[in-house]
Amino acid sequence: MQKMWEGRFKEASSKLLEDFNASISFDKALYKEDINGSIAHATMLCECGILTNDEKDKICNGLNQILDEIKNNKFEFKIEDEDIHMAVEKRLSEIIGKEIGGKLHTARSRNDQVALDFRMFVLNENKEISNLLLKLIKTLNEIAKKNLNTLMPGFTHLQHAQPVSLAFHLLAYANMFKRDFERFQNSFERNNFLPLGACALAGTPHPTNRNITARLLNFTAPTQNAMDSVSDRDFALEILFNISVVFMHTSRLCEELILWSSQEFKFIEISDKFATGSSIMPQKKNPDVAELIRGKTGRVYGNLISLLTTMKSLPLAYNKDMQEDKEGVFDSVKTATSSLIILNEMLKTALFKNENMEKACQMGHLSATDLADYLVSKKNIPFREAHFITGKCVALAESKGIDLSQISLKELQSVNEIFDEEALKVLDLHNSKEARKSFGGTANKSVLAQIEFIDEFLKINEI
Ligand code: ARG
Numbered sequence: 001m002q003k004m005w006e007g008r009f010k011e012a013s014s015k016l017l018e019d020f021n022a023s024i025s026f027d028k029a030l031y032k033e034d035i036n037g038s039i040a041h042a043t044m045l046c047e048c049g050i051l052t053n054d055e056k057d058k059i060c061n062g063l064n065q066i067l068d069e070i071k072n073n074k075f076e077f078k079i080e081d082e083d084i085h086m087a088v089e090k091r092l093s094e095i096i097g098k099e100i101g102g103k104l105h106t107a108r109s110r111n112d113q114v115a116l117d118f119r120m121f122v123l124n125e126n127k128e129i130s131n132l133l134l135k136l137i138k139t140l141n142e143i144a145k146k147n148l149n150t151l152m153p154g155f156t157h158l159q160h161a162q163p164v165s166l167a168f169h170l171l172a173y174a175n176m177f178k179r180d181f182e183r184f185q186n187s188f189e190r191n192n193f194l195p196l197g198a199c200a201l202a203g204t205p206h207p208t209n210r211n212i213t214a215r216l217l218n219f220t221a222p223t224q225n226a227m228d229s230v231s232d233r234d235f236a237l238e239i240l241f242n243i244s245v246v247f248m249h250t251s252r253l254c255e256e257l258i259l260w261s262s263q264e265f266k267f268i269e270i271s272d273k274f275a276t277g278s279s280i281m282p283q284k285k286n287p288d289v290a291e292l293i294r295g296k297t298g299r300v301y302g303n304l305i306s307l308l309t310t311m312k313s314l315p316l317a318y319n320k321d322m323q324e325d326k327e328g329v330f331d332s333v334k335t336a337t338s339s340l341i342i343l344n345e346m347l348k349t350a351l352f353k354n355e356n357m358e359k360a361c362q363m364g365h366l367s368a369t370d371l372a373d374y375l376v377s378k379k380n381i382p383f384r385e386a387h388f389i390t391g392k393c394v395a396l397a398e399s400k401g402i403d404l405s406q407i408s409l410k411e412l413q414s415v416n417e418i419f420d421e422e423a424l425k426v427l428d429l430h431n432s433k434e435a436r437k438s439f440g441g442t443a444n445k446s447v448l449a450q451i452e453f454i455d456e457f458l459k460i461n462e463i
Pocket of ligand 1: 023027082083110111114318320322323324
């Protein structure tokens with residue numbers, strides 16, 4: 001079989017080389033980007049007088065036919081064609097003849113072609129994942145709206161710390177995913193530049209106009225330096241990093257969903273639609289989806305480290321090592337997309353067990369800090385001493401087997417006479433949550449402002 005580059009070769013390729021060298025088995029996923037990029041390139045060549053109108057039309061019609069063939073599973077992907085770029089170009093010449101088909105690759109190289117196709121793929125996926133993040137943020141905000149008064153323990157060191165609302169807790173995640181969304185936006189803006197036209201590494205003597213191609217493909221502008229354009233894979237690393245941060249966040253959320261659905265917590269029940277059973281233990285209902293998302297964080301991090309390592313120390317410009325850039329990205333975007341879709345649905349259908357959350361607040365002396373704060377603000381006691389006195393009250397409650405929020409005034413006064421009626425009010429768990437009116441705090445007023453902030457953000461981003 002004839003190779004496009006065989007002019008200087010005397011011997012045919014080994015079958016081993018063909019199998020080892022080819023990327024078509026996976027880069028065929030870039031067929032749409034490849035064909036659209038070629039149509040824009042041919043259009044630009046025509047506008048610059050490098051192709052005639054008739055040649056451009058024949059090329060574009062041929063490319064559209066190939067698009068249909070691939071979409072309808074009528075295109076045969078062959079390992080000998082090496083990659084999607086050469087497979088499409090070869091088929092084009094079969095359809096419209098070599099005379100004209102052979103002109104498409106004028107002022108272009110596979111190096112800038114692959115940089116273009118892969119970049120367009122990454123930018124499209126960026127939009128896709130960004131939209132899924134918006135949907136997830138919306139779900140969290142909607143659940144928050146319904147749970148302003150759902151009291152639950154806030155934790156540090158996984159020990160009961162202070163009372164919060166479920167709304168407040170979920171809004172923490174909404175803010176993380178908002179930053180993730182913004183990270184994707186920033187990456188899009190930074191990377192939305194056209195590498196095509198850089199050719200092999202040094203540009204071209206043909207009278208091309210890269211601004212035309214950039215406009216046709218909706219890029220902000222062409223990239224500045226041809227050598228950078230074909231050497232750079234930052235755009236791919238960025239999506240791998242951005243997805244990794246999303247998974248760092250989703251893995252924390254999923255970890256909590258797993259804990260919360262355990263018998264020890266009983267804070268939520270995951271819908272039957274998104275839980276699984278055991279093959280031996282009839283009573284089991286397992287949070288497999290949350291566990292899988294948590295587990296997939298490993299492969300997503302792996303893909304990032306893998307490409308960082310591949311790119312490390314590569315001399316400029318293109319090196320074949322860079323063909324290794326694609327599979328990890330394909331895997332990470334697929335993993336992110338499917339995980340975000342199912343996580344959103346799982347959250348929407350989960351049952352939050354408000355009573356159990358509130359009951360859990362009656363363990364662990366969650367309002368102890370409030371008692372110390374009361375001694376400081378109402379009794380003018382230095383915080384360190386207030387901390388000590390409150391510690392004594394906690395020890396008393398512990399010895400009586402009750403929570404500090406259930407202690408009587410008499411008992412408090414047995415520790416220190418300074419306590420009065422107001423101490424009982426500050427120990428009330430709802431009051432404790434409401435007392436934290438500071439900007440970003442747990443009081444409903446603060447939380448409502450946080451909800452509104454997210455609503456505003458979602459409105460600006462049209463969801
Ligand atoms: N299949 C190659 C890749 O994915 C396309 C670029 C090949 N360029 C070259 N000079 N061999 O990286």
